[in-house]
Amino acid sequence: MSTSLKEMEFQLELLRVQESLPADELQDMVFLCSDLIAAKDLSAVSSGTELFPLLEKRDLLSEEDPSLLLELLRIMKHNSLIRNLHSDAFTQTDFSTFPQRISPYRQLLYEVSESICDQDLKNIKFLLIKTLPRKKLEKEMTLLQLFLEMEKEDLLGEDNLDVLQEIIAKIHPGLEKRIVQYKRESSGEMVIAQETGINSSMSYTPAPPSPLTSEDTMEDQVDRLSLTGASEISGDQSQHVAFSSNLSSTENQEIQTYEMKGDWRGVCLIINNCDFSGCDLGNREGTDIDKASLEGVFQWLGFEVVVEQNCDHKRMLQVLRDLAARDHTPADCVVCCVLSHGRVDGIVGVDGKTVTFREMMETLSPYQCSSLFQKPKLFFIQACRGTKQQRAVFPQTFPEDEDTPVSDAAVPRDSIPEAADYLLATSTVPDCVSYRETGKGTWFIQSLCHNLQLLVPRGTDLLSILTQVNNDVSQKTDRSGSKKQMPQPEFTLTKRVVFPPPKTRPPLQ
Structure with missing residues (x-):
């Protein structure tokens, strides 16, 4: 052309x-x-x-x-x-x-404007009536236009968010946390000060991550992130005493639970990759058994299930972006299940190209989907995380007519973004393979579905269910007793995830 x-x-x-x-x-x-x-x-x-x-x-x-x-x-x-x-x-x-x-500052203001309704805007104008000229406030203007007027009057700026924070705290307290987090990030404050030896009286409120400008930035953030919440306390005696006093003020408080009250629990996206004939990887026979089990269980739990078959790397990202583009305001949470091969640097599409965990999960970050802010984002990944086989300590044997398990490829030693309300449950620990039986599905997904059906009606929280999944899968092995597997959940959840017991019977497996 x-x-x-x-x-x-x-x-x-x-x-x-x-x-x-x-x-x-x-x-x-x-x-x-x-x-x-x-x-x-x-x-x-x-x-x-x-x-x-x-x-x-x-x-x-x-x-x-x-x-x-x-x-x-x-x-x-x-x-x-x-x-x-x-x-x-x-x-x-x-x-x-x-x-x-x-700039992150412009994006912050746009994000705030998208969360403010017409009545909120009227209330904001009322609060500014003695600060901005009345003639301007009486005009028909959007919140973004109002922000521009505030900037002209030096009431708002990249390093001048106090007035906006004070107003938003009165109008929309949930958004104030977003402004507080931006101020912390822009000033470079360390919110994990007790563990780094830096004294700080500020408490940490989980909020959406700031936009990332480079891969190194994400690496630095992940290095600071304690995914399971189990961190060692180090430093002098004064730090230990300060930390203990903080514990004493909360030791009697009950762990909160994410709200699960809607008739519509949310969307469960299942990406099921089976046909790898377009690249040099083998087809994933048996994965349709996992797909059917997941469909039945999550529909039973009240989710709208969306299935995408045989996605290449671009399609995987696109369906996640489409999911992020939906309005999740009436939903309680969102679920994404990925069944595929993997490599060291990511999940593999049917074209043999990879998508990293971060790429997948950041599509559902509050920056990309504000209606998922402070709602759990649950990822269940069936794929390997390397090529090593775990040693069997207490091997069991299958009957002779049992399918021989086969491994998928490998998935990255890569962690979830530094943001609250994520769960990443992978079928195996880093560097190791996970197994799939062509006639029965994968050890991890089948155990997950079984334990959701068994334990959700008892009111068991999701992390406890995943602990039982860990136990079940850890006891499985192949006929020779040499193949073992250990799933691994990582999370930045701030509350317990407890699904309401469904009124219908669970699907048969």
């Missing part, structure tokens, strides 16, 4: 975006760009056909680098629109190589 035709194709895609966005969302886009272009230049912008040429003129948008537009659409959760952009500029570009241009 000639250069001129490519340029025209790119402009047609920009026109498609312009026509797909209502006027208020175009103004949201203008707000997100307000750190990139002078306010006087943006003040007259009322449409995409005015904004996009302005971005192009400032070398912020081009056919060679359309990443800013993709970043804006992703922040605004227009995943389906992104999917329908077909020009070479979008389909043949690796956007992970481009820098993030929209």
Whole structure:
């Protein structure tokens, strides 16, 4: 295709975006760009056909680098629109190589605005009536426009969020935690001070992670994360005493439980990869047995089950982004089950290419899906985490007619993002294989389904159920007694997960 035709194709895609966005969302886009272009230049912008040429003129948008537009659409959760952009500029570009241009501060304000209803906006204006000119407050303006007015009056800024925090605390206390977390992250505070030898009187409130700018940043964050909550206490005697006094104030408090009151428990996404004929990996015979078991159990638990078959690496990420694009406000939680091969650096799609744990799980982060904020995000992964076999200590034998277990490949030594309310339950520990019987399914998934059916009606919490799964799977072995497997849950849950007992009978296995 000639250069001129490519340029025209790119402009047609920009026109498609312009026509797909209502006027208020175009103004949201203008707000997100307000750190990139002078306010006087943006003040007259009322449409995409005015904004996009302005971005192009400032070398912020081009056919060679359309990443800013993709970043804006992703922040605004227009995943389906992104999917329908077909020009070479979008389909043949690796956007992970481009820098993030929209500041965490702008994204924070946009996130706040998306959580505020019309009545909340009226209340915010009322609280500002003695601070901002009444004439401006009486105008019909969005919350983002109000934020711009506050910035002009020096009442709001990247390092000046006190007024906003005070107002939001009165209007929407849940959002105040998000602002507090942003302030901590932007100031570089260490919220695990008692364990690092730094004195701190601040308590830690779990909140969504800040946007990541590099792989190293995530590595640093994961290194600081105690996934199971079991951390060693080190340091001098004064630190030990301070920590003990904090324990004494909470030792009599009951562990809280996530709210599970809705008729609709949420979505359970099952990604079932069986056919690997398109690459050099073997087909995963028996995985459909696991899929059927998971479907039956999670439907019984009150979930809307969505099944995706034989996904390549791009499709796996896309179905997760589609899940994040849904409104989960009425849901109690979200579940994602992945049945596939694996390698050291990630879950394998049917094309033989990998998706890391982080890539998968960050698609459901509160930044990508605000309606899942403070709701449990539960991942169950059936795949190996390496190629080593665990030694059998107390081997058992199968009858002679039992299927011989086979292993899937290997999954990463990779951990969940530093954010609250995640559970990552994997079928095996790092570096080791997990097993699948072609006639019965995998040890891990079958034990998980069995114990959910058995223990949920008794009111048992999910982590206790997974402990029983660990026990069951650890006792399994092959005919020779040489193959063993040990599942591993990792979590940043802040409360207990207890599913309400279903009113119907559990599905038969």
